Amino acid sequence: MSLLSSARRTSAHPPTAPPLPDELVVVPARHPWRWIAVAAVLVLLAQFLHGLATNPGWEWGTFAGYFFEKSVMEALLVTLELTFAGAVLGFLGGIVLAPMRLSGNPVLRAVSWAYIWVFRSVPLIVQLLFWANLGYLYDRLQVGVPFGPGFFSVGTSQLVSAFGAALLGLALHESAYAAEIVRAGILSVDQRQREAAAALGIPRLRQFRRILLPQAMRAILPNAANELVNLLKSTSVVYVLAIGELFYQVQVIYGRNGRVVPLLLVATVWYVVLTAVLSVLQHYTERRFSRGYAR
Amino acid sequence: MVEIRGLHKSFGPLAVLRDIDLTMAAGSVTVVLGPSGSGKSTLLRCINHLEKPERGRVRVDGELIGRRRASNHLYELGERQVLRQRTGIGFVFQSFNLFPHLTAVENIAEAPISALRRPRAEAHRRARELLARVGLADKVDAYPRQLSGGQQQRVAIARALALDPKLILFDEPTSALDPELVGEVLDVMRDLARAGTTMIVVTHEIGFARELADTVVFLDEGRVIEQGPPAEVLDHPRHDRTRAFLSKVLA
Ligand SMILES: Nc1ncnc2c1ncn2[C@@H]1O[C@H](COP(=O)(O)OP(=O)(O)O)[C@@H](O)[C@H]1O
Ligand SMILES: [Mg+2]
Numbered sequence: 001m002s003l004l005s006s007a008r009r010t011s012a013h014p015p016t017a018p019p020l021p022d023e024l025v026v027v028p029a030r031h032p033w034r035w036i037a038v039a040a041v042l043v044l045l046a047q048f049l050h051g052l053a054t055n056p057g058w059e060w061g062t063f064a065g066y067f068f069e070k071s072v073m074e075a076l077l078v079t080l081e082l083t084f085a086g087a088v089l090g091f092l093g094g095i096v097l098a099p100m101r102l103s104g105n106p107v108l109r110a111v112s113w114a115y116i117w118v119f120r121s122v123p124l125i126v127q128l129l130f131w132a133n134l135g136y137l138y139d140r141l142q143v144g145v146p147f148g149p150g151f152f153s154v155g156t157s158q159l160v161s162a163f164g165a166a167l168l169g170l171a172l173h174e175s176a177y178a179a180e181i182v183r184a185g186i187l188s189v190d191q192r193q194r195e196a197a198a199a200l201g202i203p204r205l206r207q208f209r210r211i212l213l214p215q216a217m218r219a220i221l222p223n224a225a226n227e228l229v230n231l232l233k234s235t236s237v238v239y240v241l242a243i244g245e246l247f248y249q250v251q252v253i254y255g256r257n258g259r260v261v262p263l264l265l266v267a268t269v270w271y272v273v274l275t276a277v278l279s280v281l282q283h284y285t286e287r288r289f290s291r292g293y294a295r
Numbered sequence: 296m297v298e299i300r301g302l303h304k305s306f307g308p309l310a311v312l313r314d315i316d317l318t319m320a321a322g323s324v325t326v327v328l329g330p331s332g333s334g335k336s337t338l339l340r341c342i343n344h345l346e347k348p349e350r351g352r353v354r355v356d357g358e359l360i361g362r363r364r365a366s367n368h369l370y371e372l373g374e375r376q377v378l379r380q381r382t383g384i385g386f387v388f389q390s391f392n393l394f395p396h397l398t399a400v401e402n403i404a405e406a407p408i409s410a411l412r413r414p415r416a417e418a419h420r421r422a423r424e425l426l427a428r429v430g431l432a433d434k435v436d437a438y439p440r441q442l443s444g445g446q447q448q449r450v451a452i453a454r455a456l457a458l459d460p461k462l463i464l465f466d467e468p469t470s471a472l473d474p475e476l477v478g479e480v481l482d483v484m485r486d487l488a489r490a491g492t493t494m495i496v497v498t499h500e501i502g503f504a505r506e507l508a509d510t511v512v513f514l515d516e517g518r519v520i521e522q523g524p525p526a527e528v529l530d531h532p533r534h535d536r537t538r539a540f541l542s543k544v545l546a
Contacts, residue, residue: 198381200381200410292398
């Protein structure tokens with residue numbers, strides 16, 4: 001009733017706005033749901049940490065004993081080597097394959113397309129097993145005239161060790177993915193940039209290195225970092241070739257002592273730590289290549 | 296200086312330039328007018344061989360551009376030779392096309408360093424001089440994104456000048472600019488014209504044409520409809536299409 005009567009009163013006397021003071025105080029928007037979400041997350045987190053601390057199944061003592069153990073450290077080094085070499089070789093391959101796929105030469109384009117098609121189709125684990133069994137298909141490899149006489153030859157198993165097979169597989173696999181990442185980066189650069197460089201008479205290779213690639217890097221980096229993290233974990237697939245990388249090594253240890261969970265935890269925490277390091281590197285690299293782009 | 300004979304260019308079934316014959320003297324300013332889509336940009340791009348014409352030839356300073364003649368045939372030159380020829384022909388784009396990851400001075404010095412193999416220090420010193428010449432001495436280390444449109448276009452002009460070209464082509468250099476920034480770019484171009492630079496300018500700035508052009512060329516549907524001194528073509532056009540176009544531009 002009082003509402004009604006007050007409404008009637010305002011309509012009877014058209015409102016004259018009260019004079020505004022010179023300074024009006026701005027009240028920031030309130031976010032009550034944000035505080036509720038924080039509370040919910042904190043409760044869940046506390047519960048999880050409590051579980052980690054109190055459940056004896058995690059065997060933190062065993063975990064601590066193996067985390068810096070010598071064989072684990074050596075295995076970690078192998079994982080890092082595979083990741084680093086796979087990434088370097090992969091991206092070198094990608095930097096060659098991507099411009100091929102974008103070139104005006106139909107042969108280069110087809111070769112690059114076919115390569116990417118094949119190596120993205122074959123699961124990494126299958127490819128690794130193929131390379132490891134190369135000696136079964138070709139027991140000697142020789143260099144010479146195609147279909148003609150050879151100059152020298154070596155036994156396949158001498159040439160391709162288990163580690164070599166792993167590296168070859170990872171590099172070929174990574175190249176296909178890296179090629180697409182680099183290609184996406186190149187396509188993200190405005191076509192007129194290349195045209196401006198060509199109009200200035202800048203040599204072809206220099207156009208690519210100095211004008212296109214640095215601009216493409218902005219689109220390449222987040223995807224490349226993603227791929228690198230992926231590669232880091234993909235190295236665990238190499239255990240099928242009995243190479244002593246991190247995942248293989250913890251399996252060896254828990255095969256001996258039966259402490260499965262804490263040893264899987266050792267591997268997991270190392271992967272998490274390495275990924276964190278990569279993320280920090282990614283942050284600084286992205287900052288370096290955002291030169292000239294105000295944000 | 297520039298001699299164009301029987302130039303013909305099509306994109307698929309669309310003939311964009313048909314039988315173009317033009318001659319520009321050294322030190323002259325030629326303004327090319329014409330409605331949108333008439334082939335003005337394509338004409339400029341044929342002159343520095345960014346587009347490959349199907350027929351006809353372009354000579355700059357006596358040198359055949361993009362082609363080599365042997366008896367009755369024209370052979371396409373290799374990319375390396377075309378790139379070398381382009382160092383003698385500056386090009387200023389409507390959209391500036393500065394390299395966004397390089398500073399003003401690096402934008403200007405890049406081509407002299409990589410295409411003309413000038414020492415870095417010398418190229419940078421020259422780039423600073425050119426920036427001063429276009430009135431941007433205080434923007435040496437600015438990135439393109441930190442510059443206004445007019446300033447970016449002046450850097451782009453300095454970048455073209457850095458190669459000491461025999462000829463500079465301008466493709467609507469002020470069309471992407473806010474009206475109050477047009478003047479600063481035209482001022483720079485006026486200085487160049489007065490200093491005897493050979494220029495071919497596509498523009499709708501009739502005032503610029505009237506003041507500085509030696510020849511005005513009117514292009515329509517890929518043909519040169521008329522050409523002559525500005526007083527003739529701009530004030531007493533003989534062709535209906537020229538008249539219709541001018542009345543729109545001057546409206
Ligand atoms: N690369 C290209 N492919 C196909 N058509 C094009 C291309 N470049 C220009 N054209 C066409 O050629 C005609 C002339 O274009 P252009 O020279 O840019 O005209 P202007 O600069 O006078 O506006 C237009 O119809 C345009 O659509
Ligand atoms: Mg145009």
